[in-house]
Amino acid sequence: MSIKKNGDELGKKKAAKSAISQIEDGMKVGLGTGSTVAEFVKLLSKEIKSRNLDIRAVCTSYQTKNLAIDNEIPIISYNETKSLDIGVDGADLVDENLNLLKGGGAAHLREKIMAKMTKKYSIIVDETKLCEKINEPIPIEVIPSAKNLVEKNLEELGGKPILREAEKKDGPVITDNGNFVLDCSFENLEKDKRDLEQLAKKIKETTGIVEHGLFIDLADEVHIGNKEKCYIKK
Numbered sequence: 001m002s003i004k005k006n007g008d009e010l011g012k013k014k015a016a017k018s019a020i021s022q023i024e025d026g027m028k029v030g031l032g033t034g035s036t037v038a039e040f041v042k043l044l045s046k047e048i049k050s051r052n053l054d055i056r057a058v059c060t061s062y063q064t065k066n067l068a069i070d071n072e073i074p075i076i077s078y079n080e081t082k083s084l085d086i087g088v089d090g091a092d093l094v095d096e097n098l099n100l101l102k103g104g105g106a107a108h109l110r111e112k113i114m115a116k117m118t119k120k121y122s123i124i125v126d127e128t129k130l131c132e133k134i135n136e137p138i139p140i141e142v143i144p145s146a147k148n149l150v151e152k153n154l155e156e157l158g159g160k161p162i163l164r165e166a167e168k169k170d171g172p173v174i175t176d177n178g179n180f181v182l183d184c185s186f187e188n189l190e191k192d193k194r195d196l197e198q199l200a201k202k203i204k205e206t207t208g209i210v211e212h213g214l215f216i217d218l219a220d221e222v223h224i225g226n227k228e229k230c231y232i233k234k
């Protein structure tokens, strides 16, 4: 079961529009993944053309890269820079402390690399993504040959991992990095921030896990769109 929600299309557009005002000439921009980022990419293209901006973008997935190419946004690879001026990304859930759950589209590994390279990490979501506490299954990217080992270790941590199956292909989802995704629920997950942090650390200790979808203390601000307006939480 993926954590991906359809959300509210108008809210996504409003959030994307709100974030675009931060783009300045000469910036290196990290582009996240998903349907909300897709709205941002289209606006960014228009902005580059209308203001004649010199922008270079790092893309966190094939989905975003293809969209950026179609919209004539200049792209650089991760290793052509050591830092980014701004990263703009969506999220599957945003809690009260602006911690994020990501990876509904299996892009969270490259997204987290981007988040850690950027001076400002700006999240765009529609209001349906807000939650009090994160308690959905956590997407965990796993080296294929470590699947059984990781499943066993997650079970020992109190988790119930489920291999994410592809919808338009037989068999498991394969990430852009060639790995599997386990969606792991933790029934006894304590809901305060400290325990989320501890859980994130414990998950990361398991050999064979490349990255999980908990983004703790990374977001600088969240642009939240609904049908009427967009507001920002910092």
Ligand SMILES: O=C[C@H](O)[C@H](O)[C@H](O)COP(=O)(O)O
Binding pocket: 004, 005, 006, 007, 032, 033, 034, 035, 036, 037, 089, 090, 091, 092, 101, 102, 103, 104, 105, 106, 107, 108, 111
């Ligand atoms: O792996 C996917 C990413 O973490 C996305 O940013 C997340 O799923 C949100 O996507 P959307 O804007 O389509 O809801």
